[in-house]
């Protein structure tokens with residue numbers, strides 16, 4: 001029972017701060033560009049506005065245009081529920097196993113790709129094919145790098161990995177651990193459509209990946225899509241920061257522990273988000289054909305991490 | 314560019330957005346939808362402009378006038394848009410695309426005609442390729458006069474919609 005309460009709390013907290021995370025990232029970028037920025041709360045206003053708009057659907061589009069945003073949102077919410085963000089507790093019936101999380105992410109990815117194809121526009125199809133190419137390169141690396149971290153623990157349950165790393169500081173700064181975290185950061189950037197793989201604020205259809213797929217969605221549909229992909233960012237970034245800094249998570253329902261856990265999550269996420277946004281100012285999008293090289297590089301890092309954990313373990 | 318040099322440049326220049334002028338008084342005659350307060354996505358439609366208005370529109374969204382601070386953002390699809398910023402006279406070839414773009418924009422939407430051409434055909438009135446001004450083809454909510462209009466005037470028009 002207490003586990004269910006903790007998981008629900010985690011979903012609520014993570015969902016509430018997700019627009020703030022996006023707002024912080026946009027604000028940091030705007031300030032570094034010499035702008036004023038729209039304010040930290042702008043993403044909340046955007047979502048509220050989108051929810052009030054009539055969802056317009058193109059003639060000839062199918063149920064996918066309505067269903068895909070919901071599938072993406074629900075899969076993201078489930079990932080949020082499973083990944084240890086605020087608490088290391090997990091639902092007794094659904095293990096927060098690495099493989100469950102990766103398959104849930106894949107459900108959202110496929111929903112998005114189908115959405116891009118649905119309206120039959122050229123840019124949607126291009127976005128979908130690029131998205132699938134990146135997904136195919138990203139998923140093995142996510143699996144490999146978390147697997148490297150799971151070897152010393154002897155379990156692929158994410159909560160156990162975070163707990164074991166938190167209990168023993170020497171586990172955090174091992175060569176394998178560092179390699180795996182670097183590999184994870186690269187794939188998280190690719191998976192959530194950040195620079196240098198995709199430009200989240202592009203207006204140029206030919207370079208779009210994520211934007212290209214959602215071009216045909218409006219109103220409420222678009223709100224769910226935005227929220228769904230932001231939640232993925234929170235979940236993946238949260239997983240990385242909690243693997244890199246596995247402290248502060250609550251495993252009991254004591255108010256003080258929960259308060260610390262929520263504060264720790266907010267601090268870790270917002271700082272990590274701010275750093276990513278600041279780094280993005282110095283980066284240009286790489287050519288699409290160079291993306292596989294980048295992701296193959298991160299796969300090699302993850303592979304080395306696995307090898308290192310076997311050798312060290 | 315060398316990241317260190319870029320960092321120095323950022324530190325030296327700091328913020329170059331102009332200080333925000335006071336919000337323009339609300340015009341009750343405009344009947345702007347209140348659900349767009351605070352967040353407005355703008356789709357730009359060029360129906361036959363000389364590109365003078367585009368330069369000013371670009372400046373309004375650039376770092377100095379920075380209309381994004383009031384909650385307005387350019388988007389790539391009319392489906393995502395709340396505001397259509399139309400520039401230029403409507404040429405015969407652009408009548409259909411303009412009508413379709415307006416139709417593809419979900420309600421509530423606002424159409425802003427930017428520049429003298431969009432308002433009343435300006436310089437190009439009576440030319441053989443011109444089908445009319447924007448208000449001859451679709452309903453226009455706000456017009457921004459000027460050839461080209463000052464970026465501050467475009468910012469003021471968008472602030473009417475965002476209310477910030």
Ligand code: SF4
Pocket residue numbers: 361362363364365366400401402427428429430431435436459460461462
């Ligand atoms: S109003 Fe002036 S600047 Fe704008 S499109 Fe017409 S001629 Fe060009």
